[in-house]
Amino acid sequence: GENVEQHPSTLSVQEGDSAVIKCTYSDSASNYFPWYKQELGKRPQLIIDIRSNVGEKKDQRIAVTLNKTAKHFSLHITETQPEDSAVYFCAASLRGNTPLVFGKGTRLSVIA
Amino acid sequence: DVKVTQSSRYLVKRTGEKVFLECVQDMDHENMFWYRQDPGLGLRLIYFSYDVKMKEKGDIPEGYSVSREKKERFSLILESASTNQTSMYLCASSPSGGRGGYTFGSGTRLTVV
Numbered sequence: 001g002e003n004v005e006q007h008p009s010t011l012s013v014q015e016g017d018s019a020v021i022k023c024t025y026s027d028s029a030s031n032y033f034p035w036y037k038q039e040l041g042k043r044p045q046l047i048i049d050i051r052s053n054v055g056e057k058k059d060q061r062i063a064v065t066l067n068k069t070a071k072h073f074s075l076h077i078t079e080t081q082p083e084d085s086a087v088y089f090c091a092a093s094l095r096g097n098t099p100l101v102f103g104k105g106t107r108l109s110v111i112a
Numbered sequence: 113d114v115k116v117t118q119s120s121r122y123l124v125k126r127t128g129e130k131v132f133l134e135c136v137q138d139m140d141h142e143n144m145f146w147y148r149q150d151p152g153l154g155l156r157l158i159y160f161s162y163d164v165k166m167k168e169k170g171d172i173p174e175g176y177s178v179s180r181e182k183k184e185r186f187s188l189i190l191e192s193a194s195t196n197q198t199s200m201y202l203c204a205s206s207p208s209g210g211r212g213g214y215t216f217g218s219g220t221r222l223t224v225v
Contacts, residue, residue: 001171009152034213043202044155046213089154099145099170100214104154 002027004092006103013080014111021106023090024072030092033073034100035064038087047088048075080110115139118203118217125224131190133220135203141215142208144186146170146178149200149219158201161186162208193224 003026013019025033034049050057050064050073057064061080066073077084087107091100119134137144143162147155147170157170159178167178175197179187186205190197200221204214 006154036214036216043216043218044214045216049213099157099160101157102147102155104152 002030002092002094002101004090004101004103006090006106008106009104010107010109012109012111015080015082017080019075019077019080019084019108019110021075021088021090021108022072023074023092023103024070025092025101026071027092027094028068028071029094032093032100033064033066034091035075036089036091036102038089038105040086044089077108080108082110082112084108085110116203116205116215116217118201118220120220121218123220123222125190125193125222127193127195127224129190129193129224131193131222131224133188133190133201133203133222135186135188135217136184137186137205137215138184139205139207139215140183141205142183143206144180145204145206145214146176146186146188147202147204148172149202155202158188190222193222195224198222198224 006023031052036044037047038044061078063076087105089105090103116137145160146158161167161180177189202219203217206214
């Protein structure tokens with residue numbers, strides 16, 4: 001089955017700097033890659049997703065890139081703010097309708 | 113506007129008890145999922161369902177069962193609770209056909225003593 005590896009497990013950045021979180025997946029048939037943000041004590045929420053027919057997608061300060069050949073995808077957050085502090089999870093699914101397989105999460109701390 | 117509701121936020125049960133965790137969604141989603149979340153292990157899939165009365169095992173189904181009698185409700189059952197089932201349990205739903213990501217509930221933090 002699919003396996004998703006996520007790095008780093010913790011990340012600290014200064015406010016205003018960029019943050020990058022990387023994930024790799026094992027099954028080349030995977031075609032849907034969402035990212036979730038979980039603030040302390042709250043539910044995970046979808047922040048951005050990408051499908052395998054697209055190489056990059058942006059939404060304001062957040063972007064996701066996908067390299068199908070290398071089987072990895074990354075989350076980029078620019079101009080980080082304290083409210084970006086949270087745990088971020090990447091995920092992948094073989095087809096859009098199969099369960100998501102999640103990475104183990106990255107705890108991002110933005111230091112003011 | 114809460115769309116996926118889990119019946120309990122915190123729950124404390126004794127070893128050996130039968131435990132029911134309830135999840136209800138109001139988005140008319142076909143798919144529903146139960147994950148458990150543990151520090152350092154991420155989210156692991158317990159069971160999922162694509163339709164009423166359908167259920168499929170996930171990666172860690174041992175010690176759990178599920179019930180989906182109505183489209184909007186997906187119940188997780190711990191047949192005989194054990195201390196290693198102490199965890200945060202997250203329910204999620206999604207539309208069929210991969211048309212969208214998951215919507216998660218707020219989670220139930222279960223402690224088995």
